[in-house]
Amino acid sequence: MSDGDFRQDLIAFIPPLRAFAISLTGKIDRADDLVQETLLKAWANRSTFEPGTRLKAWLFTILRNEFYTVYRKRKREVEDVDGIMAANVGVHPEQDGHMDLSDMQNALRRLPVDQREALLLVSASDLSYEEAAVICGVAVGTIKSRVNRARGRLAELLHLNELSDVGPEPKVRAALASKSLET
Amino acid sequence: MIEKTVKRANASAAQRVVKEAVSSKLKAYYDDISRQEVPQRFLDLLQDLDKAGERSE
Numbered sequence: 001m002s003d004g005d006f007r008q009d010l011i012a013f014i015p016p017l018r019a020f021a022i023s024l025t026g027k028i029d030r031a032d033d034l035v036q037e038t039l040l041k042a043w044a045n046r047s048t049f050e051p052g053t054r055l056k057a058w059l060f061t062i063l064r065n066e067f068y069t070v071y072r073k074r075k076r077e078v079e080d081v082d083g084i085m086a087a088n089v090g091v092h093p094e095q096d097g098h099m100d101l102s103d104m105q106n107a108l109r110r111l112p113v114d115q116r117e118a119l120l121l122v123s124a125s126d127l128s129y130e131e132a133a134v135i136c137g138v139a140v141g142t143i144k145s146r147v148n149r150a151r152g153r154l155a156e157l158l159h160l161n162e163l164s165d166v167g168p169e170p171k172v173r174a175a176l177a178s179k180s181l182e183t
Numbered sequence: 184m185i186e187k188t189v190k191r192a193n194a195s196a197a198q199r200v201v202k203e204a205v206s207s208k209l210k211a212y213y214d215d216i217s218r219q220e221v222p223q224r225f226l227d228l229l230q231d232l233d234k235a236g237e238r239s240e
Contacts, residue, residue, distance in 0.1 A: 003233050004233065011221065011229060015217045016217060019216040022216050023216070035225065036225065040232075119209070124209050124213040151202055151205045154205050155202075161201055
């Protein structure tokens, strides 16, 4: 692959990389730093990319590794933030039925980071369970269970569980509620 | 017996509704970010890298 072609391919993947980074970090400036670092590393290592494998999965791996490098350095700070978030989980936010970007952003931030990344890779970035498993360095089954737990938690945080009110009767709701307590 | 089966079916249908609602909200959020314009700094960066490569060849 020529450098020019490689560059065009990288440009095409900037939007999905940014979306992943913004959703993962919750901050546009941190996300853009991650994307920049990813582009630099991808360019520097372009000779090691094996054509025929998926460039997308390769780029997401670089970005994810970069995220954890930074994340570990900032771990203390992040844990503090998560602690504050966790303390607020029980508070029912004011609801007017309106859903905007920040609702989703806030909900994502409250997910444990391993669940958040699994959900974003599989449900939002359209990578396969197998690719997500390779990217995260865990078994496919682990990714599946993280995605399931993340979906359940997001449903609670966004009050989407209430959707089931329109259908089944209260007994089912009770069953759903006890189900979500288990996880 | 039948009642149990019906309950189970209702519960799994409800779970499916919730799961689909989560997925579609997440998708909508994600697509919104993805549609943002690519920041010029990234295009400039890649152009510089590409040019630097040409010069060194």
